Amino acid sequence: MHDCLFCRIARGEIPAARVYEDELVLAFKDIQPQRPVHVLVIPRKHITSLAHVGPDDEAVLGRMLAVAGQIAVDQGSTDGFRSIINTGRVGGQEVMHVHMHVVGGPDPVGPMLKR
Template identity: 75%
Template sequence: MDNCIFCRIVRGEIPSKKVYEDELVFAFHDIQPQRPTHILVIPKRHIASLAQVTPEDEPVLGRMLSVAQQLARDNGSADGFRAIINTGRVGGQEVAHLHMHIVGGPDPVGPMLKKI
């Protein structure tokens, strides 16, 4: 996707504070962190959201999850972290490129959801 902001970050057209890259995924610090540790992990190939994945995407999804613990530990969240994938409008997805937030820090993250 030519205009996708995350695709442009992967291609180096938009600067980022990269923390990890391999043949499948790219990870960088969020520009508006919500916690002391806030990293985005994205597939290098454009996938709009978790709602659009196919069985062929299993290797990249597995890689996203498998690098999460190392990224969290290396970036100040050795005692735990939260991995979040927002999906679609109802799920709060703001960028139409699959991405996982790794959030944490020295203090507990807090409740997962507000009770209604």
């Protein structure tokens, strides 16, 4: 998807506050942070959502999870963090490119879902 916002960020066409990158993934600060630490981790390859993942995507999804902890610590969330992947309309996905929110900070994140 040539016009995908996150694909354009990955290609360097749109600036972002990059905090980590390698050949498979890119991580950058969310422009509307909900916590003191709020980073998005995306695959460089366009994958619309977790509902569109195939066997060839296992390595990139594994890398996203593998780097999350170090990204959180490097950004100042040294006592834990939450990783969130929203999927589709019902899941609250706003940009149709798989992305993981890494959120944290000095205080607890709070309940996962409203009760």
